[in-house]
Every structure is written in structure tokens, then in C-alpha cells.
Amino acid sequence: MTTAEPWASVEDVAKRLGVAKDSVYRWIEARKLPAHRIGRLWKFKLSEVDEWVRAGGAQEDD
Structure with a gap:
């Protein structure tokens, strides 16, 4: 049985x-x-945040 991934807060993601x-x-x-x-x-x-970063989501748009 797999454990569900816990929810993270804005603070967790920023850190x-x-x-x-x-x-x-x-x-x-x-x-x-x-x-x-x-x-x-x-x-x-x-896991979604990590995938977003890997896909280039955190790159600057300028």
C-alpha cells in the first residue's frame, strides 16, 4: 500500500x-x-511543483 503524498504549504514550496x-x-x-x-x-x-520546475515553469518570462 502506498502512502498518499502530503500537502505542502506556500512556505514549504518557497523554502x-x-x-x-x-x-x-x-x-x-x-x-x-x-x-x-x-x-x-x-x-x-x-511532486507537481518539481515537475513544473523541470518543465521550465520557473524560468523568467522577460
């Missing part, structure tokens, strides 16, 4: 990626970062 929480919120707003709204909170699956 994992080495960025400010503001960057995480900006990436959510731009509808790029895979996030799930649970009540008033944003939650993440770290």
Missing part, C-alpha cells in the same frame, strides 16, 4: 525552491504553478 513566498504567489496568479485552493489556503503536491 524548497529557495524563493520568497511572494514569488510563489506571483507564479500562482500567473496560472503557471500547479496549486490547489483549499478553503483560503493554497496547497501543493511537491
Whole structure:
């Protein structure tokens, strides 16, 4: 039996990626970062975040 992947917070994602929480919120707003709204909170699956980064989602658009 596999254990379900736990949900991660904005703080967890910011720490994992080495960025400010503001960057995480900006990436959510731009509808790029895979996030799930649970009540008033944003939650993440770290496997989805890792895949997003590998796919180039964290690259600057400038």
C-alpha cells in the first residue's frame, strides 16, 4: 500500500525552491504553478511543483 503524498504549504514550496513566498504567489496568479485552493489556503503536491520546475515553469518570462 502506498502512502498518499502530503500537502505542502506556500512556505514549504518557497523554502524548497529557495524563493520568497511572494514569488510563489506571483507564479500562482500567473496560472503557471500547479496549486490547489483549499478553503483560503493554497496547497501543493511537491511532486507537481518539481515537475513544473523541470518543465521550465520557473524560468523568467522577460
